[in-house]
Amino acid sequence: MKEMNTQDEQFWTQLTELLAFETAQDPKIDETVAQICAHVKDKGDAALLEYTARFDGLTANSMAELTITQEELKAAFDRLEPKLQQALKTAAERVKSYHERQKQTSWTYTDETGTLLGQQVTPLDKVGIYVPGGKAAYPSSVLMNAMPAQVAGVTEIIMVVPTPKGERNDLVLAAAYISGVTKVFTIGGAQAVAALAYGTQTITQVDKITGPGNAYVAAAKRRVFGVVGIDMVAGPSEILVIADGSTPADWVAMDLFSQAEHDEIAQSILIATSQDYLNEVKQSIAKLLPTMPRKDIIEASLSNRGALILANNLEQACEIANYIAPEHLELSVEEPEKWTPKIKHAGAIFMGRFTSESLGDYCAGPNHVLPTSRTARFASPLGVYDFQKRSSLIQVSEEGAHILGEVAQLLATGEGLHAHACSAHFRLKK
Structure with a gap:
């Protein structure tokens, strides 16, 4: 991992270079996605069947074969071990409980001229949620996208999830079952985004599309924005840990791994106020890395974009954090509530040494769909408010x-x- 010191004259230049991530669209990807979207818009179901066979190795004669019924979703839930069923239920209940508190309500008032003014809040009618498939299964993404939509009052939640060679994941389908998803189609990629945006003979056009995906999915979401709403165009996962040395080094090393294992361009950064503590964490990284199943990915991520930063004090660490505007920020310090008000820009703030970022990913309650690539300077986590809209009232x-x-x-x-x-x-x- 790159080692940096705030006392170095080149520190801020080095930090800017470390954070640099090219978010501009790859012209080749954009060209391919444009063709896919146009084909789906023109041919509808026929294009989806063609692309699903080509990209996912899943041949189907009709969209009915790529549709998962409510009975099949329930069956997937029933096949889970009882402990896994309960874990899924617990996570769903906590996510729902948190998001219930985000619901906005309509309001009015009458001013001195006798004019009624106000705001009427209504849910979106239909939303599409994209759930990645293939290399990994993400039931947590189902919960985090579907549950706030359900709480908001969305009447139709359509989920698309690729199932390469027809392999379905029971945990993902079970999550859809308990989080109120109304329809599920086993399609993915840019073609799935286009289907949700434009509608086909089988798939209803939605009002908004949420959920993460690969570069082709991101490019498709960019392209259809305006026809439908989107949540965000997500970049690589990020974690920033601010540590005062009171947290066991092994814990912090594993927290850095938790994001690095996503992919080779994920970013894990540690800011500490003691060189001795940074050395301890380095030793923990060296010790624990060989035990990780995704060792090669973690190693590449830490080498490519990771950093250990020595700061003068926690005040300066917070200043650096606000510049980085990370997706996940762990305040692994004594009295985290003292430092939280100094953080202006972060997708989610994890307070105290016992609050690992992984709890936020699965079951703490707040949404794990968070702004990345420094967009936390102006963007917020996915929430119920993303599935509601506001109309002004004037009488x-x-x-x-x-x-x-x-x-x-x-x-x-x-x-x-x-x-x-x-x-x-x-x-x-x-």
Whole structure:
């Protein structure tokens, strides 16, 4: 791992280089995705069957063969071991309980002119959730995307998940069963995103698409944005740990591994206020790495984008954290509540040495779909608010039309919009 010291004159330049990740679209990927999306838009189900056979090695004669029924979802849940069933239920209940507190409500008030103003909050009608498949199965992604949509009151939740060579994962399907997913199709890639965005003979067009995927999925979400809403275009997973030396080094090393094992371009950074502690963590990394099943991926990730940073104090560590704006931030320190207010930019903040990031991934309650690549400077975790929309309410009284109309008439005239001015003027008291 790269070692850095805040006292180095080149520190901030080095940090910027470390964080650099090219988010611009690869022209070749974009060209391929454009062709896929156009083909799905034009041919619908036929294109989906063609691409599923080509990319997933799953040949089907009709979309019915790529559809998973509610009975099949329940059967998948029933096949799980009781302990796994209970773990899934516990995680789902905690995720639901947390997101229930995010629900926004409609409100109104009447001002001094007798005009009623307010906001009406309504859920989206239909959403699509993309769940990765193939190399790994992510039931947690099902819960984190479907549960807030369910809480928001979305009436139709359509899940797409690739099943290469027809291999279905019971845990993923069981998660769909208990989180309120209404329809499941075994398709993936850019073609699945296009199907959700444009609709096909079998798949209903949705209002919004959420969920992570590979570069082709990300490119497709970019392309269809505007036709439908999207949650975000996610980059590689990230973790930043701020440690004061009070947490066992083995724990911190494993926390760094927890993100590094996602893929070779994931990013794990540790900021500590003691060189001796950084050395302890380095020793723990060397000791624990050979025991990891995904050792090669972790090693590549830590070598490519990982870093151990020596800071002068925790105040400076927080300053660096705000610049990094990480997806996951662990405050592995004494009195984390003292330092939390100093953090302005982070997807999720894990407070204290017992709060491992992995708990947030699965069962703590808050959503694990988080802004990456420094977008936590302006973006928020996925939540119920992403599946609700707001309409402004305006009911102007006769008295209000006179008072506000004069204001509107003057401003519209100033902008040179005569019809606007007349529209307000016609309602003035004679």
